[in-house]
Amino acid sequence: MALFHVRMDVRIPNDLDPALRAETLAREKDYSQKLQRSGKWPHIWRIVGRYSNISIFDVESADELHEILWNLPLFPYMDIEILPLTRHGSDVKEA
Numbered sequence: 001m002a003l004f005h006v007r008m009d010v011r012i013p014n015d016l017d018p019a020l021r022a023e024t025l026a027r028e029k030d031y032s033q034k035l036q037r038s039g040k041w042p043h044i045w046r047i048v049g050r051y052s053n054i055s056i057f058d059v060e061s062a063d064e065l066h067e068i069l070w071n072l073p074l075f076p077y078m079d080i081e082i083l084p085l086t087r088h089g090s091d092v093k094e095a
Contacts (some may be wrong), residue, residue, distance in 0.1 A: 003085040004065050012052040012077045027073040030061050056080060056085075 012021060035041040043056040059065045062084070069080060 002061055002065075004057045004062075005033065005061065005083040005085055006054050006055045006057055006065075006069070007047075007081040008055065008074075010074055010077055011079065012051075012074070024073045031071070031073060032092040040064075 032041065035084055040057060040059055041055060043057050045054045047053060058066065069075060
């Protein structure tokens with residue numbers, strides 16, 4: 001498994017049709033919660049004061065992460081930053 005730190009900043013256009021906005025947000029919530037329940041998206045934190053989050057993904061590969069992110073309904077409205085993670089040698093949980 002591979003761990004990734006992903007920051008997602010959402011920028012939905014103000015002039016987006018309200019019905020499309022509501023439908024997209026509902027699909028996003030459903031899709032993301034399915035991924036959380038599956039263990040692929042084990043952590044998600046809101047960044048205070050922003051329409052942004054920091055998430056940890058636990059996936060098989062960068063390719064799998066790419067597919068997950070690409071299929072987010074809000075993907076067209078996101079700026080995404082990805083950092084691959086690995087265990088730290090000084091982590092007491094790994095000792």
